[in-house]
Amino acid sequence: MIMTSYIQTGLRLVAAFFVFVTLLAAPAAAQVTTGNITGRVADAQGNVVPNASVTARSKATGRSRTTTTNDVGEYTLADLPAGTYELSVEAKGFSKALLSELELNVGATVTQNFDLKPGEISETVQVTSEAALLQTTTSELGRNITPTEVRELRPVGNFDPTKTRVGNIGFNGGDGRQLDVNVDGGDNKDNVVGSLLQNFAYESIQEFQVLQHRWTAESGRSVGAVVNVVSKSGTNEFHGSLFGTYRNEKLRARDFFEKQSPSDPKPKFNREEFGGSIGGPIKKDKLFFFAAVERFRERQNILVNPALLPEIAAIPGVTASPTIPTPYNDTLLTAKIDHHISDRQSMFYRYSFQKNDSPNDQFDPSQPGDLSNGNTNNNKLHSFVVNHTYTFGPTSLNQFSFQFQRFQNDILSVTTNPNIVFPSVQSGANVNVPQETIERKLQFRDDYSFQMGNHALKAGVNYINTKLGGFFFFGANGYQVIFFDDPLTIKNNLNGKYPQGFATPGAVNEITFSTGAGDTSQSPFHQLALYLQDDYKVTPRLTLNLGLRWDANIRLLVPQTNNRTMQILKQLNDPRARAIAGDAGAVARTTPSWREFQPRVGFAWDPKGDGRTVVRGGFGIFYDQ
Incomplete structure (x- = not known):
């Protein structure tokens, strides 16, 4: 009943908004x-x-x-x-x-x-x-990375540990959650941990814009920056590209630590990256295609602390290895069709795919005693965007876009052995795997623009329906054995406490056993945004940016009604289970706030009228997701 009330209230607001837009006759495009x-x-x-x-x-x-x-x-x-x-x-x-x-x-x-x-x-x-020289009609501060600069960019940055080699970006002192990323108008923000969700083939990116300070109402859901990315399209001429790089240990210089032992052979290393693109006309001036593909393969080993090798070899059933392989495979694909239906309307369709896997990707050499992080990280991402643009006349235009996006992350163990813990080293499966994250996103966005004298009026609505699923729970592996002493001490009875080696009673400090499964239910939440914007050119030298935005986050957290704790209590026939399970879920729902109104005011002043000096300023209220 509560959820129905939320949705009905939201629909009323949307209906009222469109009535207002119709009265204005002010269609606008973000x-x-x-x-x-x-x-x-x-x-x-x-x-x-x-x-x-x-x-x-x-x-x-x-x-x-x-x-x-x-x-x-x-x-x-x-x-x-x-x-x-x-x-x-x-x-x-x-x-x-x-x-x-x-x-x-x-x-x-x-x-x-x-x-x-x-x-x-x-x-x-x-x-x-x-x-x-300078943009003299906007109060926003940002930077455009042009197509030429995109080709010259080098890979940089921090990485998001929850997804294989996806950059984690922050602006103005914020983290990934305080960043809004759009690709061809579609939201590309991870609603689980923030930051980017999907990578795209290098050759598929035309250009992008980074806005660090913005005072218009078109963007929201972040107090940090906004990144707008545009993919390439086909043209009236056929164009294509091919690229490839190859590198191995013979082509790589020794790093600082390897130089300390120059006689030792270099660790094995192999990296291949190749791909290409092609685009052109299907029907000149009307229908165009573009496609890009990229493949990345890397093979390298991480050194295990040599001092631990005797300890590892002493563990029954475990083979000691001086290195741990950390291969990585990544495939990226983008395909796009542009259709100029008439002088008034056009559409484009873009599909992008990413798949990667990386065994042992979470192994951390800075934690030399923990060999249990050798998990296999598998990711699959699909996104499909449809965009329709309709021109009503010389002064008005409408742009509608739809996006479907799905992300699945599976973290599995490379072994089925129980997690075995000693004071100096641990091996076996990580206690918190397997785990899975599924994120399905549907987005509907409609934006309108209308030029009326010195007023550039804009209005828009953005609705995102996200369904989060999968499972994560502590102790997922189910078995953990903790010993008092190190393997060599127990095996060789170095302190006289273990005459029977590992079979000596008391050698084991603790055994943990878990049962049941994680909660795999999927629960959708809703994000709704409305905005109005008026860019008023008071004089040829002075422009005011006036806007109002409203955001709502509905049912943001996932209810927990069937997690592992509930299952264990039910198996034990604990009467508390029924009482707890009866309340579980309600506490995890959030109460939507209908008061997130965000006024935005900005100005841009060209004091001399020559475009060489611009004074900008602004004020705004912003809400994070």
Whole structure:
């Protein structure tokens, strides 16, 4: 009943929101995959030219968008896909102005002014554009990593220990949970531990934007930064790429520790990384394809502390090895179709897949006595995004996107032996494996934009349904044997306490046995966001960014009704089990807050009007997930 009430309340809010948007006639698109071109059209004497036609044509796909200047000669081409454009301006009594190349990055607002010359429209005047100095119409602070820079990036960063080699990123002193990551408009945030969820093939990334300080209402669910990533698309020309790297121990220099024993052979090492991409037209100017694949293989060994080898060899049934292999395999795939249905509407479909496995990936040489962390980490990730863009007219546009994403992580033990613990060393299966994490995500996002005079109005709704499943419980392995002394001491009776070796009564300090299974139930939670945004150009030099956002997190935690503790109590026929099980689950649910209203105010001021100096500022309230 409580859950039904939550959903009904949320649906009422959504309905009211769309009524408000309809009254405004203000469809708007959040700039997670697009950018804006804006500017002013005047004559040679500086007089504004209203009703001039401004057209942007993509040089990659041939798709064009047209708008007209308002009464003060200003125009805005909102929510254009990132890329290179040809820009032209036509007005009665003036020659056509043509700018052959203008680069538009994701999330950017590029200002391009035109001074028209008297003449016939049939005449064309070539216009040159200076490199953009600063963005003068937004209060946000961030950085665009262009396609050229993406190709030159090197792998860096900390790693999230819960997923194999997935970067864990933090901004402004925050952790991974305080970061919002979008890929082609789809949420790519891990709702279990935060940070990134899925990796993508290197050749599939066109560019991305990092916003460290933002004062608009379009982004939320984080108090840190926002990262917007755009994947590559096919064009009117066929393009492809191939790459590969190979490295082994003979091509690798010794590190500091290996230099201390230069006569010892280098540890075995082998790394291969290769892949490629291909893209082009299926039907010129209409239908395009793109695909990228990447494969990574690594083979290396981690040294075991030599002082422990005699102790390990003394354990019955255990073979001592001076090294532990830590192989890693990773496969990444992305495929994308772009369809320009008409001058008014277009769609794209993108599917991405990742699969990796890494035996012994959690073995930590800094804990030389713990050999029980040799688990096998297996990951499978699928994501599918559909995006539909519809242009109502020169001043209004709608963008709808849907995403399905599924992540499955299985951590298994490389052995079925019980966990055996000695003071100096432990081996066998980790006591907390097997474990599994399943995360299924459905996302619906709709954004609208409308240009009304000096006001760029935006409104949007974002709904994410996430179902978390799998299992994790302490003592999952079920068996743990703890000895008083080290293996050699017990085997050789070095202190006279163990005349029968390991069979001596009292050699074992503790035996732990667990039964039952973890709770594998899956419980969905809901995230709902609404926003309104008005970017008001008060003067050509001053822009105000005014917005209001509302977020709700519904049923965020998973109820626990069938965990291992409940199972054990039931097996013991403990009367407390019924009482505890009757209440279990309710305490784990969170009560949604309907009061997370977040006003945002920002400004950008160009004091000289030359784009060389910009004063920015802002205020906002932000809520984490």
